Amino acid sequence: MFGFLLHRLSVLVPIFIGVTLVAFSFIRVLPGDPVETLAGERGLSPERHAELLTHLGLDKPVWEQYLIYVGNILQGDFGRSFITNKPVLTEFLELFPATVELAFCAMVFAIVVGLPAGLVAATRRGTIFDQTLMGISLTGYSMPIFWWGLLLIIFFSNTLGWTPVSGRISFLYDVPRVTGFLLIDSLLGDEKGAFLSALRHLILPSVVLGTIPLAIIARQTRSAMLEVLGEDYIRTAKAKGLSPTRIIGVHALRNAMITVVTVIGLQGGALLGGAILTETIFSWPGIGKWMIFSVSSRDYFVVQSGLLLIALCIMTVNLLIDLLYGVINPRILHQR
């Protein structure tokens, strides 16, 4: 297990270097003078320009600038936002729980609906039921989620009035921040309706963000199950006279899960990408909305470091998934 972990980590190192290079180059390839870009000021006097050049370290050779940059990152210094003047890392950590909460609920929704749908479709292969389910899932896979979110708002928030249109919680509640996850914080607090309010705000965004992962999980579960159901050991299990429930639930599902877990893990990055759109539609105060706001307001330090931090999160999640994969499928631990 330890060797496996080391092996996985060694793969991550070049990617980390690659991502820091991308983030480092980002500010330097922007059109215009890098000093003006970094200082966020226009029409600098020559003295001020020279002063800033030294202050920002841009007078040093590029490789030295890069080493300083990586050194700062390793010490947790990701620069400051032009707009709020807060450290980027602080802003990131403030907003991150909101996105994690949303992504987690979206994933729960996708798994809870997608996995059984794929299982049922596989066991009834070729029936109308199977075809309908797969048709729906392909539609979900083809969905422009920003439009889907607007449709759900029109229907559930406007026509039926069931769910709120935007935000994380009603303005009536002031939940003290403990973990940053409102579902947990609202339970820790003493206000009665806070938890329900937070939950109601989560429903539509989770459904929207979970739609594409749901479709992918349903399709992959179905095809993984179909493959496993054709294996010899399933025939053996049938020949032994085991009940269909036991064959599917124990023998087939466990082996099909290997594929499914990988697919679920791979959705981590896609979820963060989807979060950009979902958070924009629902004014969800998370990382995605923060990034799009920073790009459009040219807050380049935030874009630069946000990119890096998001990549680091995804790398960590992928590493965890790899380890989980090793637990489910011990064979992988012995392969290189």
Added chain:
Amino acid sequence: MSDTAIKPEERLNGKRESVFLHELREFWFYFSESRLAVVGLVFIGLVVVMALFAPWIAPHDPSEQYRQFAEIPPFWSEGGSASFPLGTDYAGRDMLSRIIYGSRLSLIAGCIVVIVSLIAGIALGLVAGYFRGIVETAIMRVMDTILSVPALLMALVLVAILGPGLENAMIAIAVTYMPYFVRLTRASAISEAAKDYVVASKVAGAGTLRLMFIAILPNCMAPLIVQATMSFSNAILDVAALGFLGMGAQPPRPEWGTLIAENRDLILSAPWTVTFPGLAILLTVLAINLMGDGMRDALDPKMKRS
């Protein structure tokens, strides 16, 4: 005897053509087994016709503002008018015409993204798979880096550098799709390069480029074609997403995602201005995916035998 003898090259060409036709026929046989795939193909055909003949099909000019007819609902609802079948937007522009013209932008954007990422991906993948060593490591690490950031975020950052606009959005999205083509090409190139026919061709004196493009590449094409189809539908979605975020096509260009963004404030008062462009995206993407599924089944030899 010499009059009737066929030159060897001609015979080879003739045979090669019939093999191609045979393969095409076989492909169609398996492809047409899936009715949904054919439905998808027909629908895409219609969208292509719509895009090609937009000026003749669209009832109005897409940017003509009929101010006195602003926010007219579709023809079947109350207050609708037959001259604006899908209603009008806040400035009185005909939604149907805008969507028809928008199909041009979406289809072309999708095509360009796929072609650019396919060509770049094949070139890099072949180089990586054929030369191996340090070149391969360098190329693959760059691709891993691109993949380590969500595609939409990577595209956003690239657009921040290049500046918003449809053309830049296409370049940005093409870059994020490239790694998939590189990986596929490299993997098949490595397995093909070890096969006897490549060795034989090398022994016969074929040059590097000939080996790469004429011997190896054609045998890597099947997975690339499937991936290209899937990327085409994703490209349309991502171009629309960037348009929606204000980073892709800029108004008044009637790109589908941009249409949704510019009418977003009207979702309650004039929902049709948002629903129809989205429906256009959904149906087009769905049709391409149906087609892609059919193609994958037809091209995958494992599926054929079962």
